[in-house]
Amino acid sequence: MTTATLPPDVVSDAPPGGRLHWAIADAVTVTWRNLISYTRIPDAIFFSSVQPIMFVLLFRYVFGGAISVPGVPYVDYLMAGIFVQTVMFGAVSTSVGLSEDLQKGLIERFRALPMARSAVLAGRTTADVVRNVGVVIIITIVGYAVGFRILTNVFEFIAALLLILFFAYALSWGFAIIGLTASNSETAQLMAFPILFPLTFASSAFVPVTTMPGWLQAFAKNQPVSQVIDASRQLMLGGKSPLWSTSNIYWALAWTVGLLVVLAPLAVRKYRRTG
Template sequence: MTAGTATLSERERRAAVTPLRAVVDTLVIAERDLIALVRIPSTLFFSSVQPIMFVLLFRYVFGGAISVAIPGGYVNYLIPGIFVQAVVFGAVQTSIGLAEDLQKGLVERFRSLPMARSAVLAGRTVADLCRNVFVVLLITGVGYAVGFRVETSFGYYLGAVALLLAFAYAFSWAFAVIGLSAPNSETAQVMSFPVLFPLTFASSAFVPVQSMPGWLQGFATYQPVSQVVWAVRGLMVGGVSDVAGHTWASIAWTAGIVLVFGPLAVHRYRTRT
């Protein structure tokens, strides 16, 4: 029969999911997600223009009112915070994108194809990682333009970037769970912000935690975003006490988030009907 240009046994060979195929499938999905990122003006705005606006806002509007003791002054305090805020905000795209794929029936199609089950989530998070590399380069450039300087060394800068990207990757999985739990992409977005705002603003990203009321300081000190901000700030510009402690705490949060939300996201993906 013409319909079977490929013989049935050849089809069986192609349908078998091998580890190599799982990687290829992941890259195919990641490529698709990256194309979408470039083509949708709002997501491009979200991941590039928005962090720049925050840089300008805090550097030139609020920054003068915030006093910090750090080499290079407030701009060196601010930019590491912007790095973390930008990648954390970017994770919302994961939840919106997955909710949209579910809503539009694309996940149905993927489930009927002989591809690796894991590729939809893995591809999405890999695409996020690529976007975050771009975001980090962009903010480094913008930061340098407004006076930010790495005061330590290039090696420490790279270490900080690696820590940042790992944390952002973990966060993508947390937001994947939100996307897979939301009935549609609008709700996914609405569900994301109550998580994002306290994490990024009640943190050490923009102002010293000591300036906050006592009841907030406990949360602001121990929550993951603050730990990563301190670690990144300490590694890039110094002036942070116990950088090693914050770095280990960041690694522990990163690992913890992946261990909890990774399996949860996979479970949600498998059981969502």
């Protein structure tokens, strides 16, 4: 059948741009929607910033005195861990947000629109990156207030933050899979934590892994979260301690790219199959 039988106004609605153009435009629209949605719940923004601040204060002033790190003051050691831990916990919102959209039928509506199939996930993960930019700025300010100092230079510090944001972006595709799998947003949240906890705490985030038993050390030293944290330390603090080195940066990048390459297609596949 030809388009001649279609009402004329429909034909003119055919997308003039290419596929990629619309894939990007749609992702931008969904990102815009997610960010607006986010700003409409100011108390959620407030309380999600309180949690990382509490962690900074807890480790800086309560546990910090008991932890010794060779080469740098504990507060300097701590902050890279806090940055990564915060963006990781924030990734839960990818799961919860997607799960809510599914539950409320919004994704059904999206499926009946001529929009790019990739836009729902791309828009969600991009919005979370934008939000994380805000989060790392807040943590930087709090860190400075409690005595954290950059021991290298601003450019390397920014490079560290970019690495952390990139890592969070890769992870959010994994959390998108959880959001698409869980039957509701509460379950999504419960499913995310057993993954987050071992990765965050069995890592070099708060204590040097050398203090852990051998079997745990093997995991803690090599898992991606520790690599990203130690790479950030190399960038923020330089080679002040034998606990990290420039090789962590390569490992961190390799892990992040690897995770993204594996998780993003899996999430897209899951999305296509979710009815």
